[in-house]
Amino acid sequence: MKYADEFRDKTIAQGLAQAIGTEADPQRAYRFMEFCGGHTHVISRYGLDDLLPANVRMIHGPGCPVCVLPTSRIDMAIRLAARPQVTLCVYGDLMRVPGSQGQSLLRARALGADIRMVYSTLDAIRIAEQALDQEVVFFAIGFETTTPPTAVMIRLAKKKRLKNLSVFCNHVLTPPAMQSILESPDIRTVGRAEIDGFIGPAHVSAIIGTEPYGRLAEQFGEPIVIAGFEPLDVMQAILMLVRQVNDGRFEVENQYSRAVRREGNHRAMEEVSNVFGLRDQFEWRGLGLIPDSGLKLKRAYAKFDAEMRFVMHELPAADNPACECGAILRGVKRPVDCKLFGTVCTPETPTGSCMVSSEGACAAHWTYGRGRDYQVRRASCE
Amino acid sequence: MRVKSYQRKLDIKNGCVDLSHGSGGRATTQLVLGLFHEAFGNEWLARCNDQSAFGVRSGRMVMTTDSYVVSPLFFPGGNIGSLAVHGTINDVAMAGARPLYLAASFIIEEGFRFSELKAVADSMGAAARAAGVHIITGDTKVVERGKADGLFISTTGIGVLAAGLDLSAERATIGDRVLVSGSLGDHGVAIMSRRQNLAFQIDIVSDSAALHDLVAVMVAAGGADIRVMRDPTRGGLAATLNEIAHQSSLGFRLQEEAIPVKPAVAAACELLGLDPLHVANEGKLVAIVAPDMADAVLAAMKAHPLGCDAADIGEAVADHHHLVQMSTSFGGGRIVDWLSGEQLPRIC
Known part of the structure; x- marks a missing residue:
């Protein structure tokens, strides 16, 4: 498969593994967090841990949109979908996320709620156009990567004068979450973080560019290497992080230069900023309330905001206390x-x-x- | 023998199934004779009984049943009819048996067009004839609009087993080789390419095929040294090998580089976030074979048109966790786990 196999080459991987093994100082530990779930998946899927020396350890970060969504937001979606006139459109992963008391969207659908799995925001537009007597709500989640398609959907809905389509917005931002992790008391010991560097997001960075990470690297003294989602990308990024640690550098480096530009994707960012504004704070599972980390629809698009249209309330929801x-x-x-x-x-x-x-x-x-x-x-x- | 007095001509081109076709009255007979008997035509059906009698030879017989609810009903490389014939033939064949007869049961939604039903029945008839199998009895029910998604088919198959064969998962032993008959994931990707909300252009067609002839050459080459055979349908190769691992209390170790997957299938899976090892097949088999005979069985498979891309992809190992593990083409290791949740519903 062209443009994929080139980044999965075993021989090059072995060369990178050897370089990491040679350059990593056996006297110290290297603990790198891959922020993105996409990287977590690649590391596990290709068995990268088997190629790394014992003192280079990957720590999985919070960059999985489904994972950081708090139970209370799932509960809100389940209550919304239970309304007879509502058709809820969701990305597939969300279906099985547990809500309170053993509920999930999958279970709600089995009990009669109209919940559709979609692959694209354009599917939600199509469904809304075909069912004008139904209130179609798109359950929007994700980081900066999935936000532009939601913005485009809302712009198109406005242009098409679709009155039966709205968005339950749960879009969140990456840099505030990275900052929250670095400021978290159980991460930081006296004076320095237990994380020696970050593998920075791939697709998120294609949208926002590399600049937003500069302040984080400087403020917290953390090397950050933005890496693509192929296994060789991750291996190369690990080698770049090892070198930064060895040199005492904390810079933002871009391994994923074939997709990520320093300034990001202006068109996508413009689409987003036209439609979305910042929430004062947003709750993340595991990270708690983080200021300026979530998006909401701007006033001009308020009629597309499901939380306002259906007067949705967020009720406190307790997670299983044993769940880590x-x-x-x-x-x-x-x-x-x-x-x-x-x-x-x-x-x-x-x-x-x-x-x-x-x-x-x-x-x-x-x-x-x-x-x-x-x-x-x-x-x-x- | 035809019961002429019941017959008026079905309007195949413009007509559709209504509730009277499931009432057991004249319209039912008209549908059965005019459409199914035409498509399946054989001496058993021609006698128009509610059952068919056939001779039984000495030895052991094999029986299986399966239901088909695939969506869409027509897909590149086949339709629900050919799938219902191939799938059940394959379930019989995986015992090492020769399939002989099928029973077919149809649940049809009111409003289903005769032209589409005829296309399905014709392809069932053609698939059965090509496989040397006869559809000798059946049933037709019609349900109200909205109570079924067009058409559901259930088929039951009967076959005969050669003396000395007793293929079963618990016979797998440490050191046995894992053979697959060809590239994986074709059927699932072909179906996906026609799903309303996915529709993409791809040259992949379903691999739907009757495998009993391939099985016959494998049995001739390997005999009882073939421990077990399965067709990796829903859940793909991953589900099949995990099933066998649990039933045999063993584990498997696979080599990713040896597993045949067409580039277009790999690319489609990449785009959709699927693992080809979880994607359904309808014309492939997995065989666990004693190591001494594996090369001979593999050579027999490769010499058959349905096994020309066959490959030896790994071996059975001792593992009290019954895991299917794989050395990745990247040089690391990983588990090949069962599929969790619904990856792609109604694939067969």
């Missing part, structure tokens, strides 16, 4: 540190959101990597 999704999303615990992992919480019966999306740390580790835990346990028994 929060700590896992902050990178302070690993999936295997959670008592529920692989026992009551599996992809078939997820307790926490990290076990749902293929980009979630728990689902990725369960699906691709749990064999390593068995090997470790066996080795320690022997």
Whole structure:
């Protein structure tokens, strides 16, 4: 497969692995957080951990849109979909995310709610045009990558004078979340973070560019390497991070130069800024309330805002106290540190959101990597 | 023998199924005779009984049943009719058996066009004739509009098993080789390419095919050294190997580089975020074969048109967690797990 196989070459991977092994100082540990769930998935899917030396450890970050959505927002969507006149359009991953009291959108659909899986915001427009007597609501989630398509959908809906389409907006921003992690008390020990560097987002950076990360790198003394979503991209980014750590540098470097420009994608950012404005704060699962981290529709587009149109209220929702999704999303615990992992919480019966999306740390580790835990346990028994 | 007095000509071109065609009255007979008997035509159906009698030889027989609810009904490389014949033939064949007879049951939604029903029935008849199998009995029901999605078909198959064959998952042993008969994921991707909200241009057609002839040459080459065969339909190769791993209390270790996947299928899966190992096949089989005979069975497969891309993709290993593990083409390792949730509903 052209343009993909080139970035999955075994020989080049071995060369990079060798370079990482040679250049990583055996006297120290390198703990790198990959912010994006896309990177988490690639690391697990291609077994990158097997190629890295023992003192280079990847920590999974919160960049999985489904994972960071708090239970209360899922509950709101379930209550909305229960209204007889509402058709809720969602991306597939959201269907199985657990809400309160064992509810999920999948279960709500089985009980009669009209919930449609869509692959594109344009599907929601088509559904709205075909069912003019229904209130069609698009359940919008995701980081800066999925926001422009939602903005385009709203612009098109306005142009087409569609009166039955609205958006339940849950779009969030990456840089405030990275800052929140670096400021989190359980991440920072005295004077420095337990994270030695970040693999920065791929597609998010294609939209926002590399500049927004500069202040983070400088303020927190953290090297950041923006990397593509192919396994060789990640390996090369790890090598670049190792070199920055060894040199005592903390810069923003762009490994993904074939897609990411310093200034980002102006057209996409313009679409977004026309339609969306900042919320004062937004709740993230695991990270809590983060100021200026969520988007809402601007006043000019208020009639497309489902939260206003349907007077939706956010009610507090308690997560299972044993679920460690929060700590896992902050990178302070690993999936295997959670008592529920692989026992009551599996992809078939997820307790926490990290076990749902293929980009979630728990689902990725369960699906691709749990064999390593068995090997470790066996080795320690022997 | 035809019961002429019941017959008036069906308007195949413009007509459609209505509730009277499921009432058991004259219209039902008209539909059965005018459409299904025409398509399936054989000596058993011609006697117009509610069942068919056939001779039984000594030895063991094999029986299976399957329902088909695929959406869309027509897809590149086949339709629900040919799929209902191939799928059930394959389930019989995976025992190492020779399929002989099929029963076919139709649940039709009111308003379904005769022209489409005829196209489905004709392709069933053609698939059965090509496979040397006879559809010897059946049933037709009609349900109100909105109570079924056009057409559902259920087929039951019967076959005969050669003496000495007893293929079953628990016979798999450490060191056995894992053979697949060809490229994976073609059927699922062909169906996806026609889904209303996905529709994309791709040259892939469904691999829907009857595999009993391929099975016969494999059995001739490997005999009882073939431990088990399965056709990896829903859930793909991943589901099939995980099933066998649990049933045999073993694990498997695969080599990703050895697994045949067409570039177009790999590209479509890449775009849609799917794993080709989870995508359905309707004309492929997996065989677990004793190591000494694996090369001979593989050579027999490669010499057959339906097995020309066959490959040895791994081996059975001791693993009390019953995992299917894979060395990735990138040089790392990973699990090949069961599919979780719905990847693509109503694929067959």
